[in-house]
Amino acid sequence: MSHRRKVGPVERSEIVRANASMATRVLGMPAAPVPDGGYALRVLRTRGRHSGADRDTPIGVVGHDGAHYLVSPEDTRDWVRNLDADPRCTLLAADAASAGTAVRPDPDAAAAAVRTYLRALDMPWARQAFPVGPDSATAEVRAHMPPISVFRIDPAR
Structure with missing residues (x-):
């Protein structure tokens, strides 16, 4: 019996390997600025909710209205x-x-960040993961949240 979880047609272990490879590449690149209306690649380090260990995930950070968002x-x-x-x-x-x-930003800010992110994305496969498109109205994006998740990253004090 396999304990590997399937995530759609791809096994979790494959996603972990791909993420680790991409994180290594991102960590080998200088930090490009996060432009307002665009995005830049980073590695997001979180604390594992069960293990407490550091978890690294390659991610696009979107700039919107002077703030940085994860979508x-x-x-x-x-x-x-x-x-x-x-x-x-x-x-x-x-x-x-x-x-x-x-x-977690208010619903309007979250929807605006999603729209900015989708407009900035240049990878059709990434856009296809969303239930809305880059030209969707704010109200349409709001109607599809959840499952879409948005976080504003406030600098640590």
Whole structure:
């Protein structure tokens, strides 16, 4: 009997390997600025909600209205559940580490961040994971949350 969890057609172990490979690549790149209306790649470090161990996930950080946001098409992703359990996190690149606190924004800000993220994405497969598109109205995006999860990353004090 296998204890590997299936995530759609891909086994969890495959996702873990792909994430580790991508995280290594991101950590080898200098930190590009997160432009307002765009995104930049980082590694999100969270604390595992069960293990308490550091968990690294490659992620696109979107800039919207002067703030940085993390967006997920599914609220069941491990990094989302880890941030819900402990909102302290760090965004990493080869030459930068930025500690922060993940905060769930109000519904309008969350929907606006989703729209910005989808417009900035240049990967059709990533867009297809969302139940809405880049040209969706704010009200339409709000109607599809959850399962979409959004966090604003406030700098640590």
